[in-house]
Amino acid sequence: MATTLTGGNPHIIQLPKTPTSSVANPQTIIQQWFNKLQAQLSRPDSINLTDLFHTESWWRDMLALDWDMRTLHTASEIQDFLRRRQIQAQLSSFKLQDQGKWKPQIEQVVDGLSWISSVFFLRRPAEKERAYAVYTSLQELKGVEEPLGKRRAEGTTESMPGGLAGGTWIERRKRQKEFLDSEPTVLVVGAGQAGLNMGARLQNLGLSCLIVDKNERVGDNWRKRYRTLVTHDPAEFTHMAYLPFPQNWPQFTPKDKLGDWFEAYASIMELNVWVKTSVVSAEYNDVSAEWKVTVSRGHGTQRTLRPRHVVWCTGHSGEARIPSFSGQESFQGTLYHGSQHTDASESDVRGKKVIVVGTGNSGHDIAQNYYENGADVTMLQRSGTYVITAEKGVFMMHEGMHEDGGPPTEECDIVSESLPFPVQFGLAVHGTKRFAEAEKETLDGLRRAGFQLDFGVDGAGIARAYYTRGGGYYIDVGCSQLIIDGKIKVKHSPRGIAGFGPRELRLEDGNSLPADIVVLATGYDNMRTTVRKVLGDKIADRCQDVWDLDSEGEIRAMWRPSGHPGFWYFGGNLALCRIYSKFLALQIKAVEVGLSTGNRQQQRATKI
CATH class of the missing domain: 3.10.450 (Nuclear Transport Factor 2; Chain: A,)
Structure with a gap:
């Protein structure tokens, strides 16, 4: 081999x-x-x-x-x-x-x-x-095991530190949430699936943790997305740490339902969350190995915190990647990035010419949303896209593992991550062929409609696309049939966009498309771009870029040393946040008990 x-x-x-x-x-x-x-x-x-x-x-x-x-x-x-x-x-x-x-x-x-x-x-x-x-x-650290099962806390007031003099449970929670008596050891920025899983794991290892989020409520990072969004991964794959979905939970979760679950999870797991809170500034002291982070809270006050670790959970992607084009200032229609999409029903779009630039998950969902509200929709495709259906291929991916009636989630998590990514990709080549055979009717229909398919590098499909690009695929939840039926049109433009006219999108091949609305579903930059925007160049320059595989075949910088001492990136889909929150929490705990120097250790030279 x-x-x-x-x-x-x-x-x-x-x-x-x-x-x-x-x-x-x-x-x-x-x-x-x-x-x-x-x-x-x-x-x-x-x-x-x-x-x-x-x-x-x-x-x-x-x-x-x-x-x-x-x-x-x-x-x-x-x-x-x-x-x-x-x-x-x-x-x-x-x-x-x-x-x-x-x-x-x-x-x-x-x-x-x-x-x-x-x-x-x-x-x-x-x-x-x-x-x-x-x-x-590593599954646990000797002497600092998680208080699970027989090791769980007694819960009575007398058994809590300081006994009754320290107050009842609710009195203690009020002080803990506000950090009136102490500083958090870890500051987690972002209260989505990454931040919540991370907070639960850290607190279960006895580390004080504060989660801050700029939204008004926990779960708003999902609630505020476009109206028709549902998860594209099934329920058994998307449980949160320690608290699985009920058995009557739907296979694919609507965004608002998931947002409510996040809010309930934060309460049940007793997470310390400050909403309507943004990071104003951050400085790191290399001598004391401590951060000085100023945050602005919703009621107009600021608080300076001194955590030893900052975990960046602002989303797997960074800032929206918004290209600019010649003549776009003269365009008399509506132009916006897919991250700004809410719902096509908010205005009358019947008969409007809508061009969706990009054919990943968001591009398909937005195109479908416009079509269902009466628009004349064309998807502009520059290069091929991998397509797998939620009805067949997605469930085939999880056969024997994260599925109804399958082994315990904790065991599946260990086994699913046990193979190196290059070997996973090698096996995915065969899996992708098997999925394609099961979905032949859909894929052939897309080809006839002019949609360009791409099974990825080495034919490894969605696995390699996600871990190396973070996109380049569509999990079909209905849009493919609209394309096959000609209800949503596809224009293939390998050379891309030349520019805009007053009511048209001009292509590099000399053709043009009439347009009233153009949506740029063009993806996002590296997660490091958000660090640079919020925390500044001094911190971002010490961090590594995130995602894709390094020379050994591991994901760069995510869930592991970032390059900056005391700073950690954390993100991914719901399953990865559940799985890797355990490993990142163990790394931080190891630093705190003196077993590791964490991000302060000498970084290995990149092999060419």
Whole structure:
């Protein structure tokens, strides 16, 4: 297996091929492999993995061996990594899960590839006793475990710190929420799915946390989006940390319903949230490892806070990417970015010529919204878009994992993140073909309508598109059929837009489209742009750009050291915010108990 690093598309891999075979006792084979690994780990200075790992093998580590997200590729790189880390990590006493879905078993992963898988998260081709991919992840810190189950708090007034003299629960909550007696250890900026999951995880690890949000209510970041928005991921995939949706929750959640759930979640989880609050300024003291952050509250007052950490949860994307064009000042119609869209029903758009520039999720949803309100809609497409349907493909993606009747969410979260992203992309090539076959009628219809499809780099579909671009796809919730039926038109313009006339959009190919309304569904800049806008150049210059894969194959800067001490980016869809909030909270807790230096540590040089 080889990794291709040419042509601007790194991390394209060729999955190994394995012969068809049967194994009588997978558990015995894996246990024997672990026994051999333990023997090697018992002598860290001379670890030799030649007989245990394939040459082109993988090890993904999330905080168990290094206070960062690491993906090691090739047996020699893994061997060097373990030699450096094992003296401190002291990996030993591996125990296999011997029951349930994740007990040792043979999996036919794709045609031509089978492996034995199990918890302790071992994945390897079945024909040899050599590992293909190993995953280690930190689940808790000894001595500071989360107060879950039998470790939960007693809850009586007498059992609280200071007893009755400290007040009842509600009296304490009022003081805690206002931080009248202390400073928050962590300031979380943004009360969407990222900030709320983050706050819940931090507080459960005993870290005082304040969440600030500029909106009037928790959940307004969803309520204030366009009227017809619903989530594009199913319920079992989108639970929040510690508090899953009820079993009668709809598969796809309307935006206002989700906003109300966020508000209830903040109350139930006893999160300290200040709404109508914006960051005015922030400075970091490298000597004291402390922030000085001034915030403006809705009643006109300011408060200066001194947290040790700032977690930036303002949204996975940064500022709206709004291009400018020749002649747009002379355009007599309406021109705006998709982020400003509310609902087409707010004005009479019947018969109006509407051009939606961009064919991602937002572009499709906005086009559908205008069509349903009587407009004459054309989508302008510059390059191909990946399309998967919510009805079929999305559920196929979650088969056997995050689905009704599936394994516990916590176990699915661990297993779903256990493979390195390049391997996930390699497997996605096969999954994308399978989804396309199931959705052939829809995809063929789109082609006939002139809609350009793109299955992504290496044909890996939505997985690579999301983790590398943050877009470039559409999860179909109805707009595709409107395109197929000719109710929404598509204009393909590879060279893009030349400019505007008084009532038209002029294309670089010499054609023009009559237009009364033009919506630029052109996406967003890097998340770092919001940091620069709010906190200034001094802080932004020390931060790294966010998203896409780094040289090892991990997501850049998100959920891990950002480059700036005491500053962390956090975001993603609902599932990723649930999953990675645990790992970021553990990183911050490790800093606070002296186990890690966090963002103050020497950053690894980027490999070319």
